[in-house]
Amino acid sequence: MVQIITGRGGRGGWRITARCLTALFGGYGAAAALASLVARLLPVVPVEATVWGMTFSFAFYAALGLWAFHEPRLHRVAITLWGGAALLAGIVYLLGPRA
Amino acid sequence: MSAAVKDTARRLRQSMAWIHTWLGLLAGWILFAMFLTGTASYFRPEITRWMQPEVRFPPVSASQAAGAAVAHLQPAYLGDEQWYIYLPDDRTGATRVFTRPRPDPDPKAPPAARRPELTLDPAKGTPVSARETRGGEHFYRFHFQLQLPHPWGRWLAGLCAMFMLSAIISGVITHKRIFADFFTLRWSKGQRSWLDAHNVSAVLALPFHAMITYTGLITLVLMYMPWPIMANFKVPETFAAQAYGRGPEDQPVGRSAALAPIEPIVDAAMREWQGARPATVIIRHPGDGAATVTIARGADQLNARAAQITYSGTTGSKLAASPPQGAAVTTAGVMLGLHMARFAGPALRWCAFLLGLTGAAMIGTGLMLWTAKRRRTGQPQFFGGQLVERLNIGAVACLPAGMAAFFLANRLIPSGLPGRADIEVSAMFWVWFGLAGFSLLRPVQKAWVETLAVSAMTFATVPVANALLTNRGFLASLRSGDWLFVSFDLAMLVIAAALAFAAKHAHAKRGELPRRRSGALSTLVSGEAADAI
Numbered sequence: 001m002v003q004i005i006t007g008r009g010g011r012g013g014w015r016i017t018a019r020c021l022t023a024l025f026g027g028y029g030a031a032a033a034l035a036s037l038v039a040r041l042l043p044v045v046p047v048e049a050t051v052w053g054m055t056f057s058f059a060f061y062a063a064l065g066l067w068a069f070h071e072p073r074l075h076r077v078a079i080t081l082w083g084g085a086a087l088l089a090g091i092v093y094l095l096g097p098r099a
Numbered sequence: 100m101s102a103a104v105k106d107t108a109r110r111l112r113q114s115m116a117w118i119h120t121w122l123g124l125l126a127g128w129i130l131f132a133m134f135l136t137g138t139a140s141y142f143r144p145e146i147t148r149w150m151q152p153e154v155r156f157p158p159v160s161a162s163q164a165a166g167a168a169v170a171h172l173q174p175a176y177l178g179d180e181q182w183y184i185y186l187p188d189d190r191t192g193a194t195r196v197f198t199r200p201r202p203d204p205d206p207k208a209p210p211a212a213r214r215p216e217l218t219l220d221p222a223k224g225t226p227v228s229a230r231e232t233r234g235g236e237h238f239y240r241f242h243f244q245l246q247l248p249h250p251w252g253r254w255l256a257g258l259c260a261m262f263m264l265s266a267i268i269s270g271v272i273t274h275k276r277i278f279a280d281f282f283t284l285r286w287s288k289g290q291r292s293w294l295d296a297h298n299v300s301a302v303l304a305l306p307f308h309a310m311i312t313y314t315g316l317i318t319l320v321l322m323y324m325p326w327p328i329m330a331n332f333k334v335p336e337t338f339a340a341q342a343y344g345r346g347p348e349d350q351p352v353g354r355s356a357a358l359a360p361i362e363p364i365v366d367a368a369m370r371e372w373q374g375a376r377p378a379t380v381i382i383r384h385p386g387d388g389a390a391t392v393t394i395a396r397g398a399d400q401l402n403a404r405a406a407q408i409t410y411s412g413t414t415g416s417k418l419a420a421s422p423p424q425g426a427a428v429t430t431a432g433v434m435l436g437l438h439m440a441r442f443a444g445p446a447l448r449w450c451a452f453l454l455g456l457t458g459a460a461m462i463g464t465g466l467m468l469w470t471a472k473r474r475r476t477g478q479p480q481f482f483g484g485q486l487v488e489r490l491n492i493g494a495v496a497c498l499p500a501g502m503a504a505f506f507l508a509n510r511l512i513p514s515g516l517p518g519r520a521d522i523e524v525s526a527m528f529w530v531w532f533g534l535a536g537f538s539l540l541r542p543v544q545k546a547w548v549e550t551l552a553v554s555a556m557t558f559a560t561v562p563v564a565n566a567l568l569t570n571r572g573f574l575a576s577l578r579s580g581d582w583l584f585v586s587f588d589l590a591m592l593v594i595a596a597a598l599a600f601a602a603k604h605a606h607a608k609r610g611e612l613p614r615r616r617s618g619a620l621s622t623l624v625s626g627e628a629a630d631a632i
Contacts, residue, residue, distance in 0.1 A: 032326040035326060037330070039328075040331060046338075046341075049327075050338060051428050053330070054320045054321075055427065055430060063268075065265055066118060066265055099337060
C-alpha cells in the first residue's frame with residue numbers, strides 16, 4: 001500500500017507528484033464544487049445554504065485529500081477528483097444562481 | 100470482526116500513518132510558528148498595553164469615550180468619508196480611531212495616503228503621545244499572514260491549516276489505541292518518549308486542536324472558499340447584505356448638517372442590548388446631511404458576528420439594525436468567536452493560552468519524533484534528516500528568542516525614534532533567523548542546548564529591561580496592584596524557566612548514543628502503523 005503510494009518498486013517519482021498535485025488542486029476543486037452544489041441545493045434560504053456550504057467545505061477537502069493518498073490506484077484518484085470537480089461544477093453552472 | 104474488515108482497517112491505518120507523517124513534516128515548522136504567535140495573540144490588547152507603558156487610563160463609560168473622541172474629531176476631520184472609532188473596554192487602555200478622507204472626485208487623482216491611526220485619551224479625547232509600536236497586533240497579524248505580501252501569506256497559512264486539519268484526522272485514525280497510549284508516558288526513552296509526548300499533548304487537547312484549526316480556516320472562508328456564494332448569488336454583495344446586514348455604501352447629499360450628539364445614540368444602542376457594551380462606533384459622512392452612526396456590539400458573546408444598529412447622524416433616530424441570524428450564520432459566527440476567544444474571561448483565556456501551548460508542543464514533539472525515528476536506525480544521518488533536524492532547531496528553539504527580542508526591542512529602542520515600530524518587528528526576525536543561522540555552525544546537540552539557552556536568557560532579560568527602563572517594574576507594579584504588568588513579568592520568567600529546563604534536558608542528552616529497542620516497539624504501539632511514522 002504505502003509502497004504503491006510512494007512509487008517504490010521502480011515506478012518512478014512522477015506518480016507521487018501527480019498524486020500530490022491531484023490531492024491538492026483536484027481535491028480543492030472537487031471540495032469547492034461539492035460545497036457549491038450543497039449550497040445551491042439545500043432547501044433553506046440562499047444565505048443559510050451558502051454559509052452551510054462554506055462551513056463544511058474544509059471537511060470535504062480534508063476527506064477528499066486524505067482519500068487521494070489511501071486509494072492505491074492513481075487513475076481512480078485522478079478521475080474521481082478532477083472528473084468530480086468538473087462534473088459538480090458543471091451541474092452548479094447549469095443550475096445557475098438562485099438569487 | 101471479519102478478516103476483510105480487519106484488513107481494510109489495517110490498510111487505512113497504514114496509509115493514514117504515512118500521510119500523517121508527511122503532512123506534519125511539511126507544514127510543521129510554519130504551524131509551530133502559527134500556534135506560538137497565535138497563542139500569544141490571546142493577549143493581544145494586554146501585549147499592546149505592556150508595549151506602551153506610558154499609556155495608563157482609568158476606565159470610562161462607552162458613551163463618554165465616544166463623546167470625547169467625536170469632540171476631538173469634529174473640528175479637524177469634519178467632511179471625511181468615515182471615522183472608525185474603537186472604544187476602549189476593560190482590556191484596552193485607549194480609544195483608537197481610523198479616519199478616512201472623502202476620495203477625490205477626479206478619477207485621475209492619486210489615491211490619498213492612508214492616515215495613521217489616532218490613539219486618544221478615552222476621557223479627554225486628546226491624542227496620546229506614546230511610543231510607536233505594533234504591539235500585540237504584530238503576533239496576531241503574523242500568525243495568519245506570516246509577514247509575507249498580501250495575499251500570499253494568507254494562502255500559505257490556509258494551506259498549512261488544511262495540512263493541520265488533515266494531519267489531525269489521519270493522526271486519530273492512525274492511533275487506534277490513542278486513548279490507551281495517553282496513559283503511557285515513558286520518560287527518557289528516546290523515540291518512545293517523543294511518541295508518548297506527542298500522543299499526550301495531542302490527546303489532552305484534541306478537541307481544542309481540531310476546533311482551533313477548523314475555526315481558523317473559517318475566519319478566512321470568504322477568501323479560501325467563496326464558490327458557494329457564486330453558486331447562489333448573481334451579485335456577491337447581495338450575500339454580504341443578507342448575511343451581515345451590510346447595505347450598499349450610502350452617498351453624501353452634499354448639504355452640510357450638524358452631527359447629532361453621540362452620547363445619547365451610544366446609550367440608546369446599549370439599552371437595546373440590555374446594557375451590553377458597544378465596541379465600535381462608525382460614523383459615515385460626518386457633517387453631511389446623510390451622515391449615519393453605526394454602533395457595533397462588543398465581542399462579549401460567543402458569537403463574534405456582532406449585532407449592529409445604524410442611526411441617523413443628524414437626528415439620532417434609528418434607521419436599521421443587522422438582521423436576525425439564521426442557524427448557519429450563527430454557527431459560523433460562533434466558530435469565529437471560538438477561534439478569537441474574545442468572549443472569554445481571564446480564567447478561560449488562560450486555559451485557551453495553555454491549550455494553545457499544547458498545540459505548539461504537539462507539533463514540536465511530532466517534528467522531534469520524525470528525526471528520532473530516523474536516527475534510531477543507526478545509519479549515518481542522511482541529508483534530509485540533517486535538514487529536518489536543523490529546521491527543527493530554527494523553529495522550535497529559535498522562534499522564542501525572536502518573540503522575546505520583540506519585547507526587549509520595545510524597551511531598548513528610544514521611545515521617540517522615528518520608525519521604531521518597524522525596527523521592533525525587524526528585531527524579532529533578525530534574532531530569530533540570526534540565531535538559527537548561528538546554530539548551523541554548531542554540532543546538532545550543542546546547537547539545541549545553546550539556542551534554547553539563548554531563548555531562555557532573552558525571556559529572562561525582558562523583566563529586567565522593563566524594571567530598568569520604565570517606572571513600571573515588577574516591585575513597583577506589585578505595590579500599585581498593576582496585575583497586568585505583574586503577570587507579564589511572571590509569564591516571561593515562567594517561559595524562561597521552561598526554556599532553561601529544555602536546554603538543561605538537551606544538555607543531559609548530549610553525547611548519548613541513540614538506542615535501538617526494536618523488540619518492544621511493535622507490541623507497544625498500534626502495530627505496523629508505528630513503523631510508518
